[in-house]
Each structure stands twice: as C-alpha cells, then as structure tokens.
Amino acid sequence: MTDVTGIATLIGLFTEDGSLLPRSVWDIAASIDSYVVVTGSDGTVLACAALQEYSPPLAEVGAVAVAGSAQGLGLGSRVVRAVERLARMRGHRELFAITLANHFFTHLGYREVGVVRYPEKMARYGNSAKVGIDFGRPCAILSSRGRPLLI
Numbered sequence: 001m002t003d004v005t006g007i008a009t010l011i012g013l014f015t016e017d018g019s020l021l022p023r024s025v026w027d028i029a030a031s032i033d034s035y036v037v038v039t040g041s042d043g044t045v046l047a048c049a050a051l052q053e054y055s056p057p058l059a060e061v062g063a064v065a066v067a068g069s070a071q072g073l074g075l076g077s078r079v080v081r082a083v084e085r086l087a088r089m090r091g092h093r094e095l096f097a098i099t100l101a102n103h104f105f106t107h108l109g110y111r112e113v114g115v116v117r118y119p120e121k122m123a124r125y126g127n128s129a130k131v132g133i134d135f136g137r138p139c140a141i142l143s144s145r146g147r148p149l150l151i
C-alpha cells in the first residue's frame with residue numbers, strides 16, 4: 001500500500017500545472033501491476049510510470065513523474081524503459097504518450113504524431129475534455145512507432 005500512496009503523492013505534485021492527469025489512490029491500487037517505480041533507500045517513491053493498455057499492439061505510457069530532487073538523473077528514462085519492457089511482455093508493440101515534455105520523449109526515440117492516429121484513445125474517453133486533456137494546448141502525442149520496444 002505504501003507504493004500506492006507514494007505514487008499518488010508523486011503524481012499529485014504535477015497535476016496542478018497540467019503536466020499529469022490526476023489519479024486517485026483507488027485508480028492506482030486497481031492497476032498497481034501496471035505501474036513501475038523507483039524508490040529511495042527509505043522506500044520513498046522517487047519515480048513512477050504506468051502502462052495503460054489498449055488492444056494489442058497498442059498501449060500508452062503515462063503517469064511519468066520524477067520527484068523534483070531526483071530529476072535530471074535518468075530516473076524518468078528508466079521508468080519509461082521499464083514500461084516498455086512490461087508492454088512488450090504483455091504483447092504490445094507500440095506505445096504512445098500524451099505530454100508537454102516533448103523533448104523527454106524524443107530523447108527516448110519517440111516521434112510526434114497526430115492524435116488521429118489513435119482513435120482508440122479518443123474512443124475510450126469519448127470527449128478528451130472530460131479527462132482534462134485539451135488538445136488545443138501545446139501538448140504533443142509521441143509514438144514509439146517504427147522502433148522496437150526494448151526487452
């Protein structure tokens with residue numbers, strides 16, 4: 001349960017400015033096997049990311065967060081790579097991310113694509129405004145397409 005509250009606390013640091021969508025402890029607990037975390041020696045959650053599955057081959061990498069004091073050390077890259085491995089183990093071949101941190105994902109080999117490429121995303125939420133995503137903002141959809149997910 002510690003990881004669940006730690007993940008919720010970490011994500012909560014980045015929801016106010018719109019970097020991340022809010023996730024409740026209940027949502028996180030229900031899908032905890034789709035989260036990866038890096039913890040400090042005292043058990044504090046320093047970084048997290050989550051796999052959100054659509055029909056294979058597609059999945060989303062989201063909830064990527066690194067505590068301020070641990071940013072710039074490669075932990076964000078590590079948790080995204082860990083989600084890629086999890087996705088691959090579960091049969092997905094393509095990941096996408098919706099993000100304001102474009103450079104972070106291009107650094108990892110993702111490239112910008114349009115949301116129209118992912119009708120599954122729109123179908124799941126029906127109306128993007130309901131989940132707080134405003135595609136009129138300069139957030140980008142980045143895809144791992146064309147590059148094998150790491151193992």
Ligand SMILES: CC(C)(COP(=O)(O)OP(=O)(O)OC[C@H]1O[C@@H](n2cnc3c(N)ncnc32)[C@H](O)[C@@H]1OP(=O)(O)O)[C@@H](O)C(=O)NCCC(=O)NCCS
Nearest residue numbers: 014019064065066071072073074075076077099101103104
């Ligand atoms: C984005 C975030 C996860 C990066 O974590 P991190 O551990 O600091 O990243 P890394 O150390 O692995 O950095 C890898 C690369 O991404 C770049 N990068 C880091 N944070 C970035 C950001 N906010 N925007 C753009 N690029 C970023 C780094 O400069 C580095 O590139 P470089 O080697 O060319 O300089 C972290 O800043 C964060 O938690 N931000 C708030 C939440 C967020 O925006 N999440 C992403 C949306 S899903």
